[in-house]
Amino acid sequence: MQVKILGSAAGGGFPQWNCACSNCARLRAGNFHGHARSQAQVAVRATGRPWCLVNASPDLRTQILSDPQFQPERAPRDSPIAAVVLTSADVDQVIGLLHLREFQPLRISATSAIQQILREENSVFRALEQTQRQAEWETIRPGVRHDLKSPDGASLGLTIEPVSLGGILPGYAGKSGGSDDAVVGLFIEANQRRFFFAPSLPRIEERWLDEWDRCEAILIDGTFWSDDELVRTRGEGKTAREMGHIPISGAGGTLEALAKLKRTRRIFYHINNTNSILDEDSAEHLHVTAAGWEIARDGMEIQL
Template sequence: MKLIVLGAAAGGGFPQWNCNCRQCAGVRAGQPGLRRRTQSSVIVGEGADWLLVNASPDILQQIQATPVLQPGRALRDTGIRGVLLADGQIDHTTGLFMLRERGSPLPLWCTDPVHDDLTQGNPILGVLGHFCGVDRHTVTPDGSPFEVPGVPGLRVRALPLWSKPAPFSPHREHNVVGDNVGYLFENTANGRKLFYAPGLAEIDATVWEAMSGADVVMVDGTFWTDDEMVRLGVSRKLGREIGHLPQSGAGGMLEWLAKLPAATRKLLIHINNTNPILDEHSPERAACTAAGVEVSFDGLEIEL
């Protein structure tokens, strides 16, 4: 069983379409050490059967770049057996529109608050009702295990996270449990576990227990510093204010990851175009490498 990274960037991708920061300009110019990345999503499974975790706006490009997702068994076919959502954010859900040509309702797993987001704030699921339709399954973020039919050997647990819901969410100013979740994926054949949380603003006892017990941890890599966007003049909000724990500084992600067992594989995903760790020659990237923390890229495969 594998996890394959389809997209490793935060919203807007890398380079972001309207950004001329040093890094976005550099990747367009072919500067060494800067690698293009599409928006955050992964698949988990094996063979011809896969669970898509978050459906980014770049999903068609990502499918075309991923051999195991090609329609190889019938006139109309897909390796995507279901879709699992971690939140209702634009960069994790807009790709659902691109899956509308299915000949049957799209199997979709999400929490009730995310369902609210996608039926009230941004009614994607209502629109899909005019095309393939949606076969929705409820995710309860209490750590109880569940399986996705068609993806054998995979056990999933959802854990509540603190991170801001989407701006259009009916819960934007009063978070509720289930706005954002992390997932613990387990290979039932060998017991190996991977904890996945692309949006994470706070590590509580429940989240830390899941991280500490996982063989692989793949977590929020959006910003290097809390004031990164403010200093660059592209936002007035700090990273924590929009639901992302920065990597550096006291209480930052690198400090937390350093406490994990030595054998744990540690990776960052959902990386914003402003984050200097995207530059493979930067001191910030060197700090990640020295800490044993990997920076995810499109196409990365992880054995489970």
């Protein structure tokens, strides 16, 4: 199985256009030891099969154009990208679907809650369904294994198992509560290899830990270093936990909660521009890497 990290930042990317936090300001000024990042985006495929995108970032067009493996070759409208799986209806996970609207046959897998927001409440996504040979939607359910297919029904050799991560709907959906399939994590499996994917991790259940440690890798929420990071930067707003992200540090943070994991390759993904782990000279960066974690970067490839 081949996993490509095309983008690794949280919403806004790094630097973020309207942000003058210490990281963004120093990156612009050229005195930051670290890397710019586009918004979180992963592509995965079983060996020798077409690609499946995991979510669809606002930076997707540029991310596709920048990689020779995603270019059409044999005919017009012949992308090697055959499918998309969505883990939430968050703007930063779905807006890239609109980049894929060019009459491209695609199979899009998402839970009922996510499909309701995109297909029933936001008419702009009907741009994906202007002809019959465009998007084909498939419903996935937490706890139920699902084989991914290309639009013509051929197997992609990839199996997913969604895990319910709670009911926080995106702010634009205009509802406070949702069903338990509003946000999911995914076990993704191919060629007898398995990894776990969750760009947003609002909670951790003890029983998941053994399962994660049996995976070849986990690619999980590294959005914020501390719970009050955005409040301190902006002077207002929500805590990390209120936004559905367990912070990396502190009591109950991901570093502490996942300290038991020994075998699996652990990668922080979906990193906000305010997060001090982006600064490779920072104590926080050194702390995370010394604890055995990797920090996702654009262009990183994982062969599992």
